[in-house]
Amino acid sequence: MTKKGIESIFKPHLEPKEVYKGGKNIPPSNKKIYKLSSNENPLGASPKAVEAIKAALNKIDLYPDQTDIRLREALVKDFNGQLDSDQFITGNSGSEIIDMVLRAFINEGDEVIFSNPCFLPYSVFSRWYGATQIDVPLKEPDYSLHVEGILNAITERTKIIFLTSPNNPTGTYIPRAVLEDFLSRIPKNVVVIFDEVYQHFADAEDYVSALPYVLDGQNVIALNSFSKTYGLAGQRVGYCYTTKTIANYLRLIHKPFLLPLTSMEAAIGALEDQEFIAQTVETVLEGRKFLAAAFEELGIKYWPSQANFFIIDPPLPEMEFTDKMMDEGIMVRPVSQFGAPGKVRITIGNQEANKALVNALKKISSL
Template sequence: MDYLAQANAGVAGLHPYQAGKPIEELERELGISNCVKLASNENPLGLSPKAQAAISAALKDLTRYPDANGYYLKHKLGDCFDLDPAGITLGNGSNEVIDLLFHTFVGQGDEVIYAQYSFIVYALATQAHGAKAVVVPARDWGHDLDAMLAAITDKTKLICIANPNNPTGTVLPPAELEAFLAKVPSEILVVLDEAYNEYMDPALRAPSADWVKRFPNLVVTRTFSKAYGLAGLRLGYALSTPELASVLNRVREPFNCNSLALVAAQATLDDADYLAEAVRLNRSEMGRYEAYFSARGLGYIPSSGNFITVDLARPAGPVYEALLREGVIVRPIAGYGMPNHLRVSIGTMAENDRFFAALDKVLG
């Protein structure tokens, strides 16, 4: 059987998402060791001590199914944001929550608006669900909100905004974003993807959880995979009205969040010192990256995330491959329409020094 020919039309035209190359795979391919991975925007600190303790305590119960509703985590998040826990939807990473929104609300003939250079999952989900992608040209590598408003038609079902944006790291001023939300017709859902929110300068951070109470068509997505250091456990969530969350729960898979992820997330929320250190390290090392690129005459996009995108002013593919041979994994982003750029995650000081030395060698 030609399985591809039997697939849904939207799925047949897709290619699998290309995740960052794992360290083990690179070491096996090249016969090298002690590689560093700066490709997937992970927290380089390791687990929160409180999360480790919570995981250890939960191991004895792994023969049992997890709490399908995530009762305790939802109530803790509800307290954090002063929101009704019934309006919180948990997912296997915020990626699953975003896909749930598409699965629930987007279908054949609908239109989805997102910006050029946005997180590639928006494009994949739009195509998979048979909708039309309306890609609005970027402004200064970020979102042009006026142009996105102008792109709205009677077929628009969803608008996706990543703030900070991945892979460019750009951020929208809260006042501009609030004015945008006020102008979007109430029947159109706006997904505000804030996966990197915790890394932002507090002065630039939007009061998005409060906006959920004012704009019933707003869904805010967050994750524990970045600043909270739980990427391997896959846990994200959405903040919305209880009515919208109730609809999402009709299609959400039962037991979609595992027991270790649930307890680790609760514990990490209580570890303010861990989060503060993750943010401090990121800010300090981001400054070193900016100074390094400036000293070598390399352009970069100022970033509010835990990564930075550098313009090599030449095709980045060969540089990426050469860095692999030096044992350093970064992220090529030609698939985003940025063939001369590499996205580099902010690691520890030692990991970043490895990148600096490797790039110096590769660029001669």
């Protein structure tokens, strides 16, 4: 029996399924709560970004910039002129950029490859456009990229491959040699979305961003965000850079007036605040060493991280552990939804938050 009424025109691939749920906000409480669940900046926001927002408040009755050219020119400066302004696309968060790229390239039945555990919007957003989703899981136990598995999964319908380095939620990365080998072996009509949102925190000698491959003219779109290093999660600003050919194509569906006035000014201000960026990275790297040592001492299994968070195998079932940590004033994130059942992701905070986290872990581990 065929459907009648409004349901008859609904897209069949948009069936009720799991949707992406962001991290929770800090609930009302009389006690101190440390939010270590959403990978936000441990120092807050860039002071220059805050000042830029304040300066823009007397203009919020006016429309913002119709285009993103001022931010793109600021990005050119930040990249030391290695890219032209027309190689950047900005958007209302990194997630918006993912949606834009999928909207530009995916028709119903096209294939998208990703590797769980990974950022859930890769699969959720691609479903919106009727993509066939191919999950080639990261290798266990080290969560490394399954290169041969992905290459074997590529078909004539493959349009997009998601790579992430450092990866959310595992904190692992793709070494340069592995990435270069992979890129040399994929078809020329496949686009790689290279999510490098956490790149500022990667200090491995063989870590590499997507920049050299974009400069080489490869079909790579590098995804970035102002939510982490720059402390602008509440302003929702993201961007990507890619070849001029791909960028010009994406700009055909780039909306005018996309970035709010305060978001535009905050992002430009944040790019100028090199001192804040350096302090953020230093805080995260020191916290990463501190927490890794604490996990070792407590016997908690964790995975070495190149990001501003860790994924751990908690001493209790994930939801019970999450609840007990909350009782101790620590918010953490269970990541079964990201494809890592039983695991919990913990953001690296400032030293006060990190010490509170360790004290909570000691208490819970002794139960």
